[in-house]
Amino acid sequence: MPAPGSIVGPVAALINEFSKLPTIGPKTAARLVFYLLNRPRHESQMLADAIMEAKDRVRFCSICFALTEADPCTLCTDEQRDPAMLCVVAEAKDIFAIERTGAFRGRYHVLGGLISPMDGVGPAELHVKELVERVGSTATAEILIATNPNAEGEATALYLARLLQPLGSLVTRLAYGLPIGGDLDYADETTLARALEGRRSM
């Protein structure tokens, strides 16, 4: 029998499951669990159903590795999109960010991460081979590498550029700039220096 005041079996198990999620530690997990236990049964049922529904119906597109219900995904089958423009992103969620801008009308390729040997992630762990095959088999005018402007994003972009340039497509990289509405005075020098390098005539 558990000691008085200690957390009993199913509750401990649920807390344990929640704390496996990213950014959720044991304290937050406990808070979520006690919240759910205090709410009506149907709310928990809806949460459980939504998780299973998403899990059963959503998969990775076999062409671009975006999250999708239909395979290939609508981004890959949409005739309005320019198949000669390819945007390479690290994660499926990055597609949402670029799509929100409405400024890109080409196709995507999700790498599934960034190259970082010290974290055990090399090119073989990512969808790099599939990218090269894709570029080799479809006429691609431009490949836009939209990885983050951090060390891993830079190294990944350089690696892909070396791999893709010999295939004859134009390889481009997102420009660096100042945040809109930001204050020049408080921008750090890295950001400012990169923005200066990427200046353009007007």
Next chain:
Amino acid sequence: MILAHLALSNVRNYHTLDLDPEPGLNLFIGANAQGKSNLLEALSMLGTGKSFRAARDREIVREGVELAVMRGSAVTRSGNVELACSIAQTERGSRKTYTLNGHAVRYARYLGTLRVVTFVPSDLQLVTGPPSLRRGFLNAALAQDRSDYYRALAQYRTALAQKNAVLRAESVDAELLEIYEEQLIESGTTIVLARDHFVRELAVEAARAHGRFAAERERLDVAYAANAPYEAPTGDAVAAGLRAALRAQARTERVRRIALVGPHRDDLVLQLDARPLAAFGSQGQQRTAVLALKVAEYAVMERRADEAPLLLLDDVLSELDAERARAFLAGVGAFEQAFVTSALPIAGPLHPARTWNIRAARIEAVAC
């Protein structure tokens, strides 16, 4: 510059602290474990975002709370600045944030606003300790002096860790190795050039200070020993030197599976009358050289910023004999503000602007 006000909240053993230090020398007297080192650590963190005790950030946050804040009002040459460094403790680790005049800024922008020169007992190993201590000495000064140095150092460390991981892999990816080596050359060149220029200035000041301490009987030579030699202190020559050294050591690095070339293996050469100080100097000579190096660091920092940094001396004057302690303070000369801790009242004429007692994380001015 002058720190006119310091406020701490949940930092180490301080629940809250509000302190209005004086310009000039502030002497803090207290028994051990009352909060002397914690105070100087907090001052150092307010300036550099880092603890000189190499403590983990979560150790700074007072036990049982989630947020530690260090706040200061500084009077600098370019105006008054409100600065704050906060450490938030979450289940997933700790997170530091910085603000200048209420604006959140990145670390690279924050660093160098409130410049500090710290001198703690472990610095007395600067001559005899491992090369990493001397690289740390250069890094601490240069990171505050130039934000591109700090940035290059951070990039260099990441690229180095990646290169080592590539070298340790079962089959070495030559393409990736080349990418990380290009990054190492780029950031490494910035680091080497900055160190070269800094040590040239440091050497002049250190020889001058040492001459005064040793009554001109002995000569201290300080030189920069870059791991990869170069023909001239220019960007192109340094990059070429790094590239050549990487090529020359490529096979050895592959066999030993570790990166052997670059500024992570730099050192300082310290000689007294042309003899290696660590091997041939007496303990007294080695200590005198450390004092000369710290005085030189202060002088170069002051000249480069055209402004006196804060001087933080944690329990170090009592480690020195009275004559050296006096010589050190005289060597630093016209500091604008200093924070000095000691367990005992210090012998000799220190002329503190104010003496404070520290007891159980409470600081009270001693009536003049």
